Amino acid sequence: MEENRVSIESCSCSIIHEDAVSKARNSMPEEETLYDLAELFKVFGDTTRIKILCALFESEMCVCDIAALLSMNQSAISHQLRVLKQASLVKYRKEGKVVYYSLDDEHVKQIFDQGLVHIRER
């Protein structure tokens, strides 16, 4: 349908399927939600952090344990734990000098497992 073709400044091309575009536009969650969602997945999108989460599926661990497990230095792990903590993916408890980290959330594993399903099936 020629009538549906509308020029948009930001894009040199014309909209071919205005119906599809407006349907998508209406169903789209808020900008902030999508931003937060991307930020969340970004946290999962690093090998070190994925390994840390994976390790914590088994039991809580202190920073040194994780560093030893992954053969990385303590600082790198500590930095990544901060990222995980900010994303509410891990929580911690202090016991003297030692800080024990554990999963903060029950559906962290569900996100993880859904990802696994995808990579196994392609």
Place this chain on the structure above:
Amino acid sequence: MEENRVSIESCSCSIIHEDAVSKARNSMPEEETLYDLAELFKVFGDTTRIKILCALFESEMCVCDIAALLSMNQSAISHQLRVLKQASLVKYRKEGKVVYYSLDDEHVKQIFDQGLVHIRER
């Protein structure tokens, strides 16, 4: 238990909980699996790509439609569609000059929704 403390070169600290470390080590998936998983989530970890996927939940769309929807230029969208395609998250069909993209996978939405659950509950 003092006997459990073992020095590791890569980490200046000593392992405090060798049992926890070895349990985690044994349950850890293969390195390659974890790498692929991180790569997958990395693809979800960008606002533009999240929006594209979100748009495709409704219906297939051509490149220009998506560019107009997101007020971005065609090239940027095309680059991101390539990333999504390489991750087996979208597929396409050609119809003359127009290339229609759609979701490749039924559990893309499940990963997306699991992420939503997390950000809504924190």
Place this chain on the structure above:
DNA sequence: TGAACACATAAACATATGTTCATATATAAT
């Protein structure tokens, strides 16, 4: 045949990100 269009892609660029190094903080032990 040639112009217009939809899309792809390479190069360049600015920005974001992860690790390391050095150092600070807090607790425990001597």
Place this chain on the structure above:
DNA sequence: ATTATATATGAACATATGTTTATGTGTTCA
């Protein structure tokens, strides 16, 4: 009090990443 240890953090650095710009490719239509 001093030392050792577990962790946190800021700065620096190298690398990765997303967007733009320019251009190439393939298809349609006049």
